[in-house]
Amino acid sequence: xxxxxxxxxxxxxxxxxxxxxxxxxxxxxxxxxxxxxxxxxxxxxxxxxxxxxxxxxxxxxxxxxxxxxxxxxxxxxxxxxxxxxxxxxxxxxxxxxxxxxxxxxxxxxxxxxxxxxxxxxxxxxxxxxxxxxxxxxxxxxxxxxxxxxxxxxxxxxxxxxxxxxxxxxxxxxxxxxxxxxxxxxxxxxxxxxxxxxxxxxxxxxxxxxxxxxxxxxxxxxxxxxxxxxxxxxxxxxxxxxxxxxxxxxxxxxxxxxxxxxxxxxxxxxxxxxxxxxxxxxxxxxxxxxxxxxxxxxxxxxxxxxxxxxxxxxxxxxxxxxxxxxxxxxxxxxxxxxxxxxxxxxxxxxxxxxxxxxxxxxxxxxxxxxxxxxxxxxxxxxxxxxxxxxxxxxxxxxxxxxxxxxxxxxxxxxxxxxxxxxxxxxxxxxxxxxxxxxxxxxxxxxxxxxxxxxxxxxxxxxxxxxxxxxxxxxxxxxxxxxxxxxxxxxxxxxx
Amino acid sequence: xxxxxxxxxxxxxxxxxxxxxxxxxxxxxxxxxxxxxxxxxxxxxxxxxxxxxxxxxxxxxxxxxxxxxxxxxxxxxxxxxxxxxxxxxxxxxxxxxxxxxxxxxxxxxxxxxxxxxxxxxxxxxxxxxxxxxxxxxxxxxxxxxxxxxxxxxxxxxxxxxxxxxxxxxxxxxxxxxxxxxxxxxxxxxxxxxxxxxxxxxxxxxxxxxxxxxxxxxxxxxxxxxxxxxxxxxxxxxxxxxxxxxxxxxxxxxxxxxxxxxxxxxxxxxxxxxxxxxxxxxxxxxxxxxxxxxxxxxxxxxxxxxxxxxxxxxxxxxxxxxxxxxxxxxxxxxxxxxxxxxxxxxxxxxxxxxxxxxxxxxxxxxxxxxxxxxxxxxxxxxxxxxxxxxxxxxxxxxxxxxxxxxxxxxxxxxxxxxxxxxxxxxxxxxxxxxxxxxxxxxxxxxxxxxxxxxxxxxxxxxxxxxxxxxxxxxxxxxxxx
Ligand SMILES: Cc1cc2nc3c(=O)[nH]c(=O)nc-3n(C[C@H](O)[C@H](O)[C@H](O)COP(=O)(O)OP(=O)(O)OC[C@H]3O[C@@H](n4cnc5c(N)ncnc54)[C@H](O)[C@@H]3O)c2cc1C
Ligand SMILES: Cc1cc2nc3c(=O)[nH]c(=O)nc-3n(C[C@H](O)[C@H](O)[C@H](O)COP(=O)(O)OP(=O)(O)OC[C@H]3O[C@@H](n4cnc5c(N)ncnc54)[C@H](O)[C@@H]3O)c2cc1C
Numbered sequence: 010x011x012x013x014x015x016x017x018x019x020x021x022x023x024x025x026x027x028x029x030x031x032x033x034x035x036x037x038x039x040x041x042x043x044x045x046x047x048x049x050x051x052x053x054x055x056x057x058x059x060x061x062x063x064x065x066x067x068x069x070x071x072x073x074x075x076x077x078x079x080x081x082x083x084x085x086x087x088x089x090x091x092x093x094x095x096x097x098x099x100x101x102x103x104x105x106x107x108x109x110x111x112x113x114x115x116x117x118x119x120x121x122x123x124x125x126x127x128x129x130x131x132x133x134x135x136x137x138x139x140x141x142x143x144x145x146x147x148x149x150x151x152x153x154x155x156x157x158x159x160x161x162x163x164x165x166x167x168x169x170x171x172x173x174x175x176x177x178x179x180x181x182x183x184x185x186x187x188x189x190x191x192x193x194x195x196x197x198x199x200x201x202x203x204x205x206x207x208x209x210x211x212x213x214x215x216x217x218x219x220x221x222x223x224x225x226x227x228x229x230x231x232x233x234x235x236x237x238x239x240x241x242x243x244x245x246x247x248x249x250x251x252x253x254x255x256x257x258x259x260x261x262x263x264x265x266x267x268x269x270x271x272x273x274x275x276x277x278x279x280x281x282x283x284x285x286x287x288x289x290x291x292x293x294x295x296x297x298x299x300x301x302x303x304x305x306x307x308x309x310x311x312x313x314x315x316x317x318x319x320x321x322x323x324x325x326x327x328x329x330x331x332x333x334x335x336x337x338x339x340x341x342x343x344x345x346x347x348x349x350x351x352x353x354x355x356x357x358x359x360x361x362x363x364x365x366x367x368x369x370x371x372x373x374x375x376x377x378x379x380x381x382x383x384x385x386x387x388x389x390x391x392x393x394x395x396x397x398x399x400x401x402x403x404x405x406x407x408x409x410x411x412x413x414x415x416x417x418x419x420x421x422x423x424x425x426x427x428x429x430x431x432x433x434x435x436x437x438x439x440x441x442x443x444x445x446x447x448x449x450x451x452x453x454x455x456x457x458x459x460x461x462x463x464x465x466x467x468x469x470x471x472x473x474x475x476x477x478x479x480x481x482x483x484x485x486x487x488x489x490x491x492x493x494x495x496x497x498x499x500x501x502x503x
Numbered sequence: 504x505x506x507x508x509x510x511x512x513x514x515x516x517x518x519x520x521x522x523x524x525x526x527x528x529x530x531x532x533x534x535x536x537x538x539x540x541x542x543x544x545x546x547x548x549x550x551x552x553x554x555x556x557x558x559x560x561x562x563x564x565x566x567x568x569x570x571x572x573x574x575x576x577x578x579x580x581x582x583x584x585x586x587x588x589x590x591x592x593x594x595x596x597x598x599x600x601x602x603x604x605x606x607x608x609x610x611x612x613x614x615x616x617x618x619x620x621x622x623x624x625x626x627x628x629x630x631x632x633x634x635x636x637x638x639x640x641x642x643x644x645x646x647x648x649x650x651x652x653x654x655x656x657x658x659x660x661x662x663x664x665x666x667x668x669x670x671x672x673x674x675x676x677x678x679x680x681x682x683x684x685x686x687x688x689x690x691x692x693x694x695x696x697x698x699x700x701x702x703x704x705x706x707x708x709x710x711x712x713x714x715x716x717x718x719x720x721x722x723x724x725x726x727x728x729x730x731x732x733x734x735x736x737x738x739x740x741x742x743x744x745x746x747x748x749x750x751x752x753x754x755x756x757x758x759x760x761x762x763x764x765x766x767x768x769x770x771x772x773x774x775x776x777x778x779x780x781x782x783x784x785x786x787x788x789x790x791x792x793x794x795x796x797x798x799x800x801x802x803x804x805x806x807x808x809x810x811x812x813x814x815x816x817x818x819x820x821x822x823x824x825x826x827x828x829x830x831x832x833x834x835x836x837x838x839x840x841x842x843x844x845x846x847x848x849x850x851x852x853x854x855x856x857x858x859x860x861x862x863x864x865x866x867x868x869x870x871x872x873x874x875x876x877x878x879x880x881x882x883x884x885x886x887x888x889x890x891x892x893x894x895x896x897x898x899x900x901x902x903x904x905x906x907x908x909x910x911x912x913x914x915x916x917x918x919x920x921x922x923x924x925x926x927x928x929x930x931x932x933x934x935x936x937x938x939x940x941x942x943x944x945x946x947x948x949x950x951x952x953x954x955x956x957x958x959x960x961x962x963x964x965x966x967x968x969x970x971x972x973x974x975x976x977x978x979x980x981x982x983x
Contacts, residue, residue, distance in 0.1 A: 240639070244779075287735055290646045293752075317639030319647065408611070412619040419615030424537065424587045427776075449649075464637040466653040470660050484666060489649035494736035496649050497666040500920075 013039040013176075015381065016196055016206035018183050018220055020044070021052040022159065022370045023359050024212035025166035030374035032173035034387040039204060040167070040175060041196070043182035045491055046451040047444065048163035050214040052367065053454065054289060054321025055236070056278060057159045057269055058252055060365040061098060061151040063118025063126065069344045070376075072121045075365050077372035079153055085371055089165040090399040091157055092270045098154025098252040099134065101263075101306055102147045107256050111149050114256075118151065125152040140248050140307050154252055156270045159367055160454035161399065164444065166370075169397040171443050173390070180492070183213070186223040192355055194224070208384060210357045210377065215286045215324045217360035224353040227330035229346070229360065233286050233322035236278025237295035242314035242462050246272035253306045264302040266311075271457065274311055276303040278321070291318040316462050326361030334380060345369070347376060355384055400438045400456060404430040425475070426468040428461020436472060440479045447480060449473065450490040469496065506581075507531040507836050509610045509624040511588045511777065514543020515818050516809020516825040517630035518571040523829030524628075525578050529836050533622065534575075534582035535612050541575070541582065542568030543632055545818065547655070547662045549929035549977065550683050550916050555874055556819035563916055565929050565978040567818060569959050586614040591627055591781045593802030597795075597843035604840055607804030626804045626832040629778060629792075630825065633771040633810035635680070638732075641769055643675070645732030648739070654680040654768040658687070665920055665927040667691055669764030673741050674698040675729045677705035677712070679816070681768020686715035688764075690917060690945050695719070696760050699727040699743050701750060704856040706770070708816070709877030712859060713870040714913070718938070725858070729765065730757070738763055771814045781805065789813035789851065795844045797831025798824070803840065806832050816852050817875060869907045873899040880904040911938040917945060919963055921980055922954045929978040930963050936970040943968040956980045 015031055017024045020042035028040050044050070059082050065072035086093035102111045111128060118126045127150045134141055134148045171177060182199035186209060189195055196204040211220045218231040246268055255263025266276050279295045296318055303312075329341055332348030346360040357380055359373065366373070381387065403411055403421060414421040420434035439446040439455040446452045449459065449472055458472055459465030465472070473496055477484040485499035507529050510517045513536030521532050540546060545553070548564030555561055558570065575582070590611040595601025610622040635653040652660075652668055658680065660666045670693050674681045677700040685695045698716060703725050705712055716723050724743070730752050731742035740761045744752035773791040775783075781802055783792040791812040792800045799806050808828035809821045859870065860879065871878045880894045882904045892904050906912055912935035918927035936944055944967050951964060957976045964974040 290731075291644045293642075293644045293730065296642060296644070315639055315642060316637065318642060318644070408619055411613065415613060415615065415618040422587070422613040422615040422618070423585065424613075427537075427774075430589070462637075463634050464639055466635050466637060466656045469652070469656055470664060470666075474664070484664075489736075491736050494649040497660055497664075497668055498670070500666065 011204045013037045013206050015208045017210045019212035020047040021050045021214050022163045025163050026370040026374040027377050028170035028175045029166040030378045032170045032175045033393045038175040040177045041181050045180050047167045048160050051321050052163050059155040059157050059368045061153040062121050062123045067120040071344050074369035074372040078369040081371035088395050089397045091162050091165050093157045094270050095155045096251050098151045100149040100254045101145050102256045103144050138249050158270050165397050168444050208355045212359040215322050224356050225350045229330050230328035231324050232282050232327045234325045235281045235283050237291050237320040238277030239315050240317050241274040243272045245274045245311045248274050248311045266303050266306045289320045291320050323363035325363050400435050403432045425471045426458035428463050429457040431456045431458040448488045448490050504622045506533040507625050510534045510628045512630035513541040514632050515821050519822040519825035520628045520829035521580050523826045524833040527833035529833045532580045535586045535588050536584050537587040539584050541572050547659050549662045551914050553818050557822050563977040586612050588612045591777050593805045595803035597801040601803045601840050625836045629807040629811050630809045631774045631811045633773045636769045643729050648734040650738030651765045654684045654766045671762040672764040673762045674766045676769035677707050678768040679707040682707045682711040682715040689719045695721045698723045700725050701728040704858045708875050709857040709870050710872035714872045773811050793846045796847045798828035869904050871900040871903045873903050882908045913938050915944050917948045919951045928957050930974050931977050933973045933975045936972050940968045940970050
């Protein structure tokens with residue numbers, strides 16, 4: 010039996026941000042995830058946008074956390090070395106008739122306390138973004154709209170939490186949570202050993218309903234809403250500089266066109282309610298729709314070199330229940346459901362975390378810390394270290410820096426991923442980091458090896474070889490992500 | 504550092520260009536290669552079919568590469584392995600004259616021993632080769648499990664590392680690499696279910712369709728493509744559909760296949776990151792830079808040849824072209840800067856659109872596999888029992904058709920493992936063996952584990968499977 014003060018179920022951006030926030034205090038923290046690495050759920054497949062906060066309905070928790078989260082990211086990105094860029098966003102309006110909606114959006118934003126909102130004329134928009142389509146009539150400019158790397162964001166929270174004492178149990182599926190006689194909970198997992206926790210935080214993404222329903226009579230339901238994307242080559246990474254949203258039109262909800270923080274161009278997401286909580290497959294219809302909608306925002310000519318398509322699932326709350334902490338704030342299916350469950354004291358839901366859950370994560374973590382503080386006295390650690398440094402990379406370094414890196418470790422000169430120019434030294438560091446990367450996807454998220462235009466056609470065998478060597482296992486034991494996702498057979502297989 | 508000529512890439516293109524420039528009088532030449540051997544992609548092309556033009560004999564990829572490496576080692580041409588070029592700068596443009604050739608280019612490279620290198624060169628040859636189209640570029644819908652590889656990636660696993668990617672294989676695209684890998688996977692013990700090709704013809708050679716698919720009864724479906732990838736961890740299956748003239752799947756033609764491996768063989772793209780960074784425009788037709796008749800790009804002093812310039816079907820043509828680029832570079836270095844002239848209209852290989860004729864009659868017809876031409880030869884039995892052979896373009900076709908009708912033969916290539924070494928050594932049957940002995944031969948080869956150093960040409964197995972033919976090494980234990 011493992012005993013812990015706080016058990017966090019789910020190592021997505023929310024679970025990890027909460028772990029990091031709580032690691033400021035004298036608490037024993039255990040994060041549990043069924044996957045082999047952090048950031049294997051929705052946190053790895055989204056738009057990577059740190060929204061400014063005009064979108065959420067005023068007065069909701071979502072609106073409050075979004076504006077606060079955006080603000081926090083500006084400092085956090087430096088403290089935790091997260092790739093982050095304040096590129097600004099535009100909501101494009103395509104006709105005079107829709108100007109009212111644009112004005113409404115601006116007013117809502119101002120009510121939500123989003124700074125710097127401004128409506129730009131067609132000419133002003135064109136000056137900012139020359140590749141914008143001729144259809145554009147006007148746009149709402151939000152200077153605090155930003156882009157971030159969702160993978161590094163999640164990894165950074167996790168690594169910093171570990172540095173400050175939190176424990177992560179990976180490849181561990183939670184199969185049951187039950188209340189103990191007096192207080193606290195017992196968590197059963199696929200690993201066999203039980204975990205006893207005073208406080209349980211449910212940050213299980215699209216499965217948060219299943220975890221919630223293990224302890225509460227008031228059932229909730231989460232429906233996955235699939236969003237598909239197309240990612241384009243870096244050679245069109247400058248096609249636009251700000252993030253372009255569309256005002257909803259007769260065609261339905263719009264699609265976005267945005268640069269990513271690493272310099273690719275991305276279009277997406279679609280929105281389709283599905284049943285399968287693992288249904289992250291892409292479809293021909295989805296990509297066709299994206300191509301059709303994107304040209305409403307930008308001129309054609311960006312789309313010659315797609316490099317990958319992917320999909321993520323928004324955890325959309327379709328049946329909510331009451332929580333202890335909601336007296337004044339709005340609660341229901343359109344909002345996040347964050348709080349202590351009424352009939353399960355000490356059990357905190359972080360559920361229904363659809364968009365903009367990524368933007369909110371730093372603020373969500375603060376909010377959850379307040380909730381925990383109401384249940385348990387929080388004492389600050391004297392030695393909390395808020396700083397996390399990422400792996401030093403060859404890509405983007407100056408010649409002098411590269412020279413210094415090679416002196417430090419000659420493996421910096423051995424380029425393994427040619428497209429993203431990732432060296433052996435970076436991959437080895439990821440493998441031996443405080444939160445070890447043991448799969449190809451884990452290495453990809455931390456170093457970008459395999460994220461480029463050849464999509465690991467070149468580096469796949471090389472990364473598999475390095476992983477096998479560093480972990481001291483056979484190449485056939487190296488996985489893409491979860492168990493069973495091997496690349497090669499063992500030599501004695503036949 | 505300084506060199507008269509820097510060659511980027513030590514594949515067949517880079518080596519041929521360097522050798523020609525040397526022969527023409529440029530003595531201070533440096534080849535930079537990021538891999539730990541020379542030879543480029545040829546090292547993993549362990550099948551035969553190379554060198555008919557250049558050496559007038561049929562070689563495997565590693566043998567072809569080794570010929571060049573040996574020639575190179577007889578000269579003063581220097582080369583650095585494990586050295587990655589990260590930047591090339593040309594100082595002159597075709598429209599703004601370069602005064603002094605000595606200042607023409609700077610190459611920035613890095614390696615573990617020397618750190619960052621800045622090399623001043625009078626001329627540079629770009630010979631970085633090409634890469635393969637990916638699933639994302641092809642937009643194949645479905646999940647993203649492991650088990651989806653480009654054919655070249657699986658080829659590297661198999662032929663360089665001696666590792667198999669899977670047991671049940673579907674191939675999408677019928678490019679040559681895919682066809683060659685179909686045979687490789689079968690020989691190494693996997694089942695290849697089918698090849699799906701979206702076009703009504705194959706981009707691969709007709710002889711590869713015959714000797715790689717037909718020999719092993721692997722079906723090739725034209726006008727078919729993969730419409731779904733299944734499996735959340737490792738690939739578990741694919742859905743294949745027939746497509747119409749608009750390439751859209753035809754409803755009702757869906758077929759599911761269980762498989763653990765999907766290989767993509769859908770074309771190659773020149774690898775021009777360095778060229779673009781140097782400020783070159785790429786020709787949308789070739790994907791490579793524009794060049795003049797000397798293979799000089801508009802950035803004065805920078806030349807290009809091989810697959811970085813445009814994708815070649817045949818390595819022999821790469822060598823031929825690269826000789827011209829080497830000549831051009833030597834001329835510039837030795838004779839000084841002249842007018843750049845005009846853009847050369849490259850003679851691109853006609854896009855192959857190969858099919859096997861619908862009325863192909865196996866009982867009396869063969870596709871000759873002796874050379875890339877792939878003649879359709881008819882062999883009709885005459886009344887006296889001899890064969891009346893028509894359709895061949897040369898005596899090889901006559902001989903092939905005669906054999907094929909009476910006692911078909913094949914060359915087998917594979918690799919053997921070496922005790923204590925990670926990488927195997929490629930081998931081949933020194934001559935052709937009866938087609939019926941191919942699997943017996945493979946069994947013998949797979950049972951071998953050598954405990955010694957090997958040079959190219961060394962006999963590995965004598966009289967394999969009682970055929971009277973030896974299996975010999977086509978590579979060397981210390982790499983190339
Ligand atoms: C298409 C799309 C676009 C989006 N775009 C944006 C955007 O631009 N900006 C923005 O701010 N937000 C965006 N979001 C929202 C954002 O991605 C999510 O809010 C956020 O990633 C949710 O993080 P999470 O940690 O709650 O969930 P997840 O990342 O899904 O993490 C949940 C974790 O719980 C684990 N788990 C589940 N069940 C169990 C169990 N039984 N036992 C153990 N572990 C378990 C899972 O393995 C997973 O790792 C988008 C979402 C989607 C789908
Ligand atoms: C997977 C694959 C299989 C093929 N199979 C066949 C076949 O069976 N038959 C056939 O005729 N053709 C085949 N081809 C085509 C083949 O590319 C050419 O025939 C021939 O090898 C091209 O020669 P090259 O010298 O231009 O390129 P390559 O052989 O690719 O050589 C380029 C070299 O440049 C090096 N390089 C690249 N960038 C840098 C850098 N920045 N710094 C330093 N070094 C660098 C590379 O490591 C490589 O060694 C194949 C191609 C591929 C990709």
